[in-house]
Amino acid sequence: MVHSFIIEPAAYIAFDSEAEQIDKCKAWGLLSGKASKTKTFAYKGNGMNLTCSIIGYVDKMTAVIEFDTKQRHCIHPSYLKEMQAANYGQKLAAATEGLEEPESAEAEHAQTEMVEPQIAEPQSVKLEAPQEAAPPVEEAKLEAEEPTAEEPAKAKAKKTPKPQLPEEKVRMTATVKEFTMVPNHFSDTEDEVVIYEAVSIEQPETEIGTAWSSHSATLKKLELEAGDTIRFEGKIVAKKLTKHPVPYKINNPAKIEVEKA
Numbered sequence: 001m002v003h004s005f006i007i008e009p010a011a012y013i014a015f016d017s018e019a020e021q022i023d024k025c026k027a028w029g030l031l032s033g034k035a036s037k038t039k040t041f042a043y044k045g046n047g048m049n050l051t052c053s054i055i056g057y058v059d060k061m062t063a064v065i066e067f068d069t070k071q072r073h074c075i076h077p078s079y080l081k082e083m084q085a086a087n088y089g090q091k092l093a094a095a096t097e098g099l100e101e102p103e104s105a106e107a108e109h110a111q112t113e114m115v116e117p118q119i120a121e122p123q124s125v126k127l128e129a130p131q132e133a134a135p136p137v138e139e140a141k142l143e144a145e146e147p148t149a150e151e152p153a154k155a156k157a158k159k160t161p162k163p164q165l166p167e168e169k170v171r172m173t174a175t176v177k178e179f180t181m182v183p184n185h186f187s188d189t190e191d192e193v194v195i196y197e198a199v200s201i202e203q204p205e206t207e208i209g210t211a212w213s214s215h216s217a218t219l220k221k222l223e224l225e226a227g228d229t230i231r232f233e234g235k236i237v238a239k240k241l242t243k244h245p246v247p248y249k250i251n252n253p254a255k256i257e258v259e260k261a
Helices: 018-027 077-083 088-097 137-144 152-157 217-222
Strands: 041-043 050-059 062-067 072-075 170-183 190-201 206-214 229-238 248-259
Touching (some): 018 050, 050 072, 062 077
Parallel strands (some): 206 248
Antiparallel strands (some): 041 050, 050 062, 170 229, 190 206, 229 248
16 A cells, blocks of 8 residues: 655665664654664554654654555654654544634643645755754844944943734744753643744734744644744744743644745
């Protein structure tokens, strides 16, 4: 059976040995620190439950898995890790049923608007060294405003004004910077979030800088990677990310368009 959802890697690095495979899986959190043997994993995306093996990687954010059909598929390691939970399908169904209700403090990461995303066709993966991202616009402004020898006092008095955040949904653009885990204060678990850079509102044109959002079921379907740029509709509010210097939060991103890095 040929699976239609497959994202075939154009090129990837195969494991030289089982030891290398085990070390990589431990780094991704797919095997425990005491594991001495590799194993197969369950792929539960697209309403399926398939057995797969990790055979290599494209980069540190992209694992390559192989199904019994010998088809190979690119996937984010954190996404594959979540699929190993016994109640993965139940959690996804519960998140889908509660989408029409407003977000609560306990479960806002699971309640997002399930609007059919407009996904750009995946680009061929190139094995090249990642380029250093350009500094956010706000940082560039601060560097340009460094005090001169003649006007130190005047320069120190200058502060970058905070952007005016709209109350309604707006069209925005953002670039995925990284994925991370933060503590959930209502349980003993951690929640996965996405941190963005170069965030801006299209109308009226407003530069935001950095922001974050929950790694919701909608976003996980897109299999985003660091460097991907997305355009979407959503609300943005002033809410700092726990243990990170990220001051704004994006709520309920919808009508998402993806431009792969």
